[in-house]
Amino acid sequence: QVQLVESGGGSVQPGGSLRLSCTASGYMSSSAAMAWFRQAPGKEREGLASIFIASGYTGYADSVKGRFSISQDNAKNTVYLQMNNLRPEDTAMYYCAAGSPRYLWSRLSPREYAYWGQGTQVTVSS
Numbered sequence: 001q002v003q004l005v006e007s008g009g010g011s012v013q014p015g016g017s018l019r020l021s022c023t024a025s026g027y028m029s030s031s032a033a034m035a036w037f038r039q040a041p042g043k044e045r046e047g048l049a050s051i052f053i054a055s056g057y058t059g060y061a062d063s064v065k066g067r068f069s070i071s072q073d074n075a076k077n078t079v080y081l082q083m084n085n086l087r088p089e090d091t092a093m094y095y096c097a098a099g100s101p102r103y104l105w106s107r108l109s110p111r112e113y114a115y116w117g118q119g120t121q122v123t124v125s126s
Contacts, residue, residue, distance in 0.1 A: 002026035002115040006096045009120030020081040022096030030054050031100045034079045038092035047108025086124045093119040
């Protein structure tokens with residue numbers, strides 16, 4: 001069993017930045033990855049960024065490429081999502097997830113992740 005605890009959400013003006021953190025506890029396999037997703041009201045959950053724990057290999061959705069960055073601190077069992085140049089359309093509940101994606105192309109699919117955090121709200125508004 002893996003437990004995930006997110007933090008770092010909040011309200012920010014357009015163009016601002018936020019850093020989300022996700023701390024994991026429990027056993028994860030060598031093929032494990034962690035990822036960030038978001039879900040706005042009335043919309044499907046969207047995969048944003050993923051990182052394979054062992055290799056550090058990352059992947060991003062086109063919607064956030066160049067603005068968001070995922071990183072990890074293995075000593076702290078923590079994954080971060082640095083979000084820059086935030087836009088009103090980035091407003092959503094943000095979730096951290098852990099799992100073992102079967103394929104590289106599916107690493108941003110919610111179905112590949114068995115463990116989820118409780119979510120943290122990000123609001124971008126002037």
